[in-house]
Structure formats: structure tokens, C-alpha cells
Amino acid sequence: MSPLNMFSRLKNRKSSATASQHGSLPPIDKPMPSQCVSSPPVLPAATMHVKQSLQPAAVMQPKPATAAAPKPGSTDTVRSVVVHAKKLGSGAYGAVHLGTCYSTDGSVHCVAVKVISAERMRLESLSREASILKRLSRAGHPSAVRFYGWFSPGSKKVSTDATGPELTNLEVSHCLVMDRLSGGELFEYVLARKGLSEREAAPFLRQIAEGLAHAHSLGVAHRDLKLENVLISASPSGDDICKVCDFGLAYRYEVDGSGKVLKGRPLTETCGSKSYAAPEVLEGRGYDGFDADVWSCGICLFAMLAGFFPLDEATGADWRFERVKLATQHRQSATRTIFSFYDRPCQLSSQVVDMIDGMILVQPNRRLKTEDVLQSMWVIDDTIKADYADEYMYDEAPRYRGQAGSFDPNAVSGYGGQQDMAPLYRGAPAGVIAAPPPLMKQLAVLGQ
Incomplete structure (x- = not known):
């Protein structure tokens, strides 16, 4: 069919x-x-490039939701967040670190803290992401990651126990705090x-x-x-x-x-x-x-x-x-x-x-x-x-696990x-070795 x-x-x-x-x-x-x-x-x-619309200036983008963005650090249930040196991931705008969140009810949570440089990302974009995370988390859906809050640079609720250079810019960074899922x-x-x-x-x-x-x-x-x-x-x-x-x-x-x-x-x-x-x-x-x-x-x-x-x-x-x-x-x-x-x-x-x-x-x-x-x-x-x-x-x-920019035929065997x-399906010259695109990590690329 x-x-x-x-x-x-x-x-x-x-x-x-x-x-x-x-x-x-x-x-x-x-x-x-x-x-x-x-x-x-x-x-x-x-x-990662700065986002930019490709449509002509005369054409307007769809009007986004107008709900008020959450205020930084407004999550009252969070008493404090400690950001650790261990890095869980990184991107163009910052890194995700392991953290510990202490709630006002006495509970302690293992969290992922997205540390974003205030100089690299617009406040509008941060506001949008935090608003979306809050909305998805608030509904309590099992497929949604729990969101604890957005904390602005210099927040008294955020600190670090790291002694190395990994988090030297924490005081001038925004922090988005969410559940850490242990399976990777x-x-x-x-x-x-x-x-x-x-x-x-x-x-x-x-x-x-x-x-x-x-x-x-x-x-x-x-x-x-x-x-x-x-x-x-x-x-x-x-x-x-x-x-x-x-x-x-x-x-x-x-x-x-x-x-x-x-x-x-x-x-x-x-x-x-x-x-x-x-x-x-x-x-x-x-x-x-x-x-x-x-x-x-x-x-x-x-x-x-x-x-x-x-x-x-x-x-x-x-x-x-x-x-x-x-x-x-x-x-x-x-x-x-x-x-x-x-x-x-x-x-x-x-x-x-x-x-x-x-x-x-x-x-x-x-x-x-x-x-x-x-x-x-x-x-x-x-x-x-x-x-x-x-x-x-x-x-x-x-299965092809070659590194970027290279292809080792011996590894294929x-x-x-x-x-x-074998040569590619109809249309390829005889004797050509080719492989499918291997699974490799990708960063988001935005149109210029």
C-alpha cells in the first residue's frame, strides 16, 4: 500500500x-x-546563529501568544539553587550544569541548570522559553519536564560550590532550572x-x-x-x-x-x-x-x-x-x-x-x-x-560510525x-562506495 x-x-x-x-x-x-x-x-x-526571519519585511509573522512572561526568580517554592561544576551539555548560548534545588517545603531535588550568558541571548528569547516551560510544566503532563523557575543575573537564590573556572560568569548569567533526568x-x-x-x-x-x-x-x-x-x-x-x-x-x-x-x-x-x-x-x-x-x-x-x-x-x-x-x-x-x-x-x-x-x-x-x-x-x-x-x-x-569528515571503508566490514x-542504487557510477548519513549530534542552525 x-x-x-x-x-x-x-x-x-x-x-x-x-x-x-x-x-x-x-x-x-x-x-x-x-x-x-x-x-x-x-x-x-x-x-548556532542569531535567529532571523526569512520573509520579506512587508509580510508580518504570526502574532505570538501575548501572555505575560514570568518574572525572573518568581518561583516562590524555591528556597535556593546550588549549581555544580559538572556539565551536562553545552551550546552557543551557555551550558547546562548539574544542580541541587532546595524547596521551601524542605524537599531537595536533583536538577539541570541551564546557565545562559546575559550578553549572548536576548531577554525576549529567554522570556519566551521560560514562559513556555512554565506553561508545559504547570499542566502536570507526564511527558513534560518539571520547571522550577527562571532566575536573573545576581539572584540571591542561586549560588555555586564549584571552585574551577566553569562557573565564573554565574553572577552575570540567567539560570533556567528544571528536573534532571538521569538516563541521558x-x-x-x-x-x-x-x-x-x-x-x-x-x-x-x-x-x-x-x-x-x-x-x-x-x-x-x-x-x-x-x-x-x-x-x-x-x-x-x-x-x-x-x-x-x-x-x-x-x-x-x-x-x-x-x-x-x-x-x-x-x-x-x-x-x-x-x-x-x-x-x-x-x-x-x-x-x-x-x-x-x-x-x-x-x-x-x-x-x-x-x-x-x-x-x-x-x-x-x-x-x-x-x-x-x-x-x-x-x-x-x-x-x-x-x-x-x-x-x-x-x-x-x-x-x-x-x-x-x-x-x-x-x-x-x-x-x-x-x-x-x-x-x-x-x-x-x-x-x-x-x-x-x-x-x-x-x-x-x-552501521557507519566514522568521524566527521572521514570515511574508513575498513570500518564498514x-x-x-x-x-x-555495494554501489548505490540506480544512477550511481559503478564501484563507488557510499554510506547512509550516520547518527551524529547536531546543533540547531538558524537561517540567515
């Missing part, structure tokens, strides 16, 4: 899905550009396992979709969803749970008194991380923030199951994207087409293939919604998931042998 017809199947909750049948791509006489068969596309260390990033979890089975990935996908659905219900589009921005924590039952974090690039639409989201004009600000961003976002044309989030969620699911990115980027600069567009125009599966580039069988279940295809449809208005994902049989029914995982994912799946080094 083609991705064009998957909506009726995903929404028919009473019928079980049948296996998809896909034809082959029609021959293409014109070869792909030579640059598309060079060493594997590895993302360079991206640089989903990215590292997937990378350590070289990919997940469908049964392993399904709970994570469901929780990510629940987190998006919760944010969308409050008018919040994340706009930088990626495996690095999903954190894992152990639940009381011992199961791993995940939560969507880092809403620094999020956009909040107006919401009326009845709870209806008022989107108005399309967004035009280019933001996100290259391998996860939707094509309409990277092209700089108007887009719907919720639809763009679903695309990114689909990329996360593909990466969890395959162990590599489906695309380097969803633009004409990536030959894969052009071939995927052509395949879907001929009513073929995007997921199976991507696997065929590397002469590898796609052993995923037809249900998850159809769902990924529906999440990464190039046409945003035909893309699945978060509710479609949550109501799909693949998420609901655990009995339909493929059982290939242990043997296939660890012994046969193509350890992840699947010479079969992985």
Missing part, C-alpha cells in the same frame, strides 16, 4: 494492517550529480545499541508523540525535535520513560478561551537541526509548526530503528531527498526507497513503514498528525511488531561486510 493511502488504514482502528506492496522505481537515464556519491555525508559541527539523551541510548527493535522503539515513540500532542494542545510548536532533545528517566516500575526537552526554539501560537489554537499566518523563521528539519522549514517558505514537528518525529523514529539518518537534509542539496520525492510521486514507500539506496533489505514491519512514510510526507497538509500516530495500530498493538530486531539490527544492519559497500 502506498503512503498516499495510509491515512484510512491508520485511522481504521478495528482492522489490522496488511503488508505493503511496492513496485520498483522507473529507470532514470540522467545520473545523479557526482557529488552525491562521495564519502558519506557527515554533518560538520554546526554553529535518547540519542546516546540509540547509539549505544546501534539501533532499537520495534518493540523497544514503540514506547519511546509513543511518549514523544504524547509530549508533542501536549505541547500542541497548548499552542506550542517545538521546532527542534531530535533525539538529543529527548531525555530518558526510569519510572517507579523500572521501565525507561522519555520526555521532550529544550524548547529554546519553540513558537507559541495564540489560544482562545475555548482552548482552540489560533495559527493565523504561516511561520517563516528557519530553525531546527539539519537532518531533522522538515523540507518546508529548510526552504524558508511558510510552514505550520505542528506539521514540521511531526516530520521531525518521523525522522527520530527512522533513526531509532535503522541506526542512521534517512536523509542528510530535506532539500535539493541531498540527492536522497530528490529520489524520495520521485519515489513517492510514483506511489512508492519513502522508507523502503531509502533502504534500497544501500542494497539492504528493509525488514521493518509494514505497519511501521507506513507510519514513517506518513510522517515524512513532503506535502505538509497530507502528513500524519500526532493523534494519528498515537492511534495507529503499530503504537497500540504490540503483537504486530516485527521480531527481526536482535539478529538483524546487531548482525546485518548497515565490522558492521555488515562487503555487502554494505
Whole structure:
């Protein structure tokens, strides 16, 4: 079944899905550009740029929510916060440190403290992120990270026990304090396992979709969803749970008194991380923030199951994207087409293939919604998931772990042998070695 017809199947909750049948791509006489068969596309260390809208000055951006921003340090339940030297992560605007939060009721919490230089980030952007975090946390949704507060430079409630140079600028920095999830990033979890089975990935996908659905219900589009921005924590039952974090690039639409989201004009600000961003976002044309989030969620699911990115980027600069567009125009599966580039069988279940295809449809208005994902049989029914995982994912799946800017053919044999080094699917010159885009951490890149 083609991705064009998957909506009726995903929404028919009473019928079980049948296996998809896909034809082959029609021959293409014109070869792909030579640059598309060079060493594997590895993302360079991206640089964070100042956000800037790409639309003409005469066109107004959608009006953001006008709710008053929280005042720095206004969280009355916090008695004090101690920021430790241990760094949990870093970015262009500052770093995230381990911390301890002492509440007025006597409770003590292990927290993550986002320390942001007052000189590097505009107060308006900080206000927006803090307002969104507060709103998401206040609703008490299980997929939301608890937010303790925003503290301005020089706050008497914030101190450090660090003796080194790591936190010398704390007194002139803003601090966003939130729960620390001990399991780390989903990215590292997937990378350590070289990919997940469908049964392993399904709970994570469901929780990510629940987190998006919760944010969308409050008018919040994340706009930088990626495996690095999903954190894992152990639940009381011992199961791993995940939560969507880092809403620094999020956009909040107006919401009326009845709870209806008022989107108005399309967004035009280019933001996100290259391998996860939707094509309409990277092209700089108007887009719907919720639809763009679903695309990114689909990329996360593909990466969890395959162990590599489906695309380097969803633009004409990536030959894969052009071939995927052509395949879907001929009513073929995007997921199976991507696997065929590397002469590898796609052993995923037809249900998850159809769902990924529906999440990464190039046409945003035909893309699945978060509710479609949550109501799909693949998420609901655990009995339909493929059982290939242990043997296939660890012994046969193509895995490329080269460093940025390099590709070692000898390293490939350890992840699947010479079969992985076959020439690319139709259109590539014979004898060319190519690999899928490997999973590598990415910083958000904003349009100039």
C-alpha cells in the first residue's frame, strides 16, 4: 500500500494492517550529480546563529501568544539553587550544569541548570522559553519536564560550590532550572545499541508523540525535535520513560478561551537541526509548526530503528531527498526507497513503514498528525511488531560510525561486510562506495 493511502488504514482502528506492496522505481537515464556519491555525508559541527526571519519585511509573522512572561526568580517554592561544576551539555548560548534545588517545603531535588550568558541571548528569547516551560510544566503532563523557575543575573537564590573556572560568569548569567533526568539523551541510548527493535522503539515513540500532542494542545510548536532533545528517566516500575526537552526554539501560537489554537499566518523563521528539519522549514517558505514537528518525529523514529539518518537534509542539496520525492510521486514507500539506496533489505514491519512514510510526507497538509500516530495500530498493538530486531539490527544492519569528515571503508566490514559497500542504487557510477548519513549530534542552525 502506498503512503498516499495510509491515512484510512491508520485511522481504521478495528482492522489490522496488511503488508505493503511496492513496485520498483522507473529507470532514470540522467545520473545523479557526482557529488552525491562521495564519502558519506557527515554533518560538520554546526554553529548556532542569531535567529532571523526569512520573509520579506512587508509580510508580518504570526502574532505570538501575548501572555505575560514570568518574572525572573518568581518561583516562590524555591528556597535556593546550588549549581555544580559538572556539565551536562553545552551550546552557543551557555551550558547546562548539574544542580541541587532546595524547596521551601524542605524537599531537595536533583536538577539541570541551564546557565545562559546575559550578553549572548536576548531577554525576549529567554522570556519566551521560560514562559513556555512554565506553561508545559504547570499542566502536570507526564511527558513534560518539571520547571522550577527562571532566575536573573545576581539572584540571591542561586549560588555555586564549584571552585574551577566553569562557573565564573554565574553572577552575570540567567539560570533556567528544571528536573534532571538521569538516563541521558535518547540519542546516546540509540547509539549505544546501534539501533532499537520495534518493540523497544514503540514506547519511546509513543511518549514523544504524547509530549508533542501536549505541547500542541497548548499552542506550542517545538521546532527542534531530535533525539538529543529527548531525555530518558526510569519510572517507579523500572521501565525507561522519555520526555521532550529544550524548547529554546519553540513558537507559541495564540489560544482562545475555548482552548482552540489560533495559527493565523504561516511561520517563516528557519530553525531546527539539519537532518531533522522538515523540507518546508529548510526552504524558508511558510510552514505550520505542528506539521514540521511531526516530520521531525518521523525522522527520530527512522533513526531509532535503522541506526542512521534517512536523509542528510530535506532539500535539493541531498540527492536522497530528490529520489524520495520521485519515489513517492510514483506511489512508492519513502522508507523502503531509502533502504534500497544501500542494497539492504528493509525488514521493518509494514505497519511501521507506513507510519514513517506518513510522517515524512513532503506535502505538509497530507502528513500524519500526532493523534494519528498515537492511534495507529503499530503504537497500540504490540503483537504486530516485527521480531527481526536482535539478529538483524546487531548482525546485518548497515552501521557507519566514522568521524566527521572521514570515511574508513575498513570500518564498514565490522558492521555488515562487503555487502554494505555495494554501489548505490540506480544512477550511481559503478564501484563507488557510499554510506547512509550516520547518527551524529547536531546543533540547531538558524537561517540567515
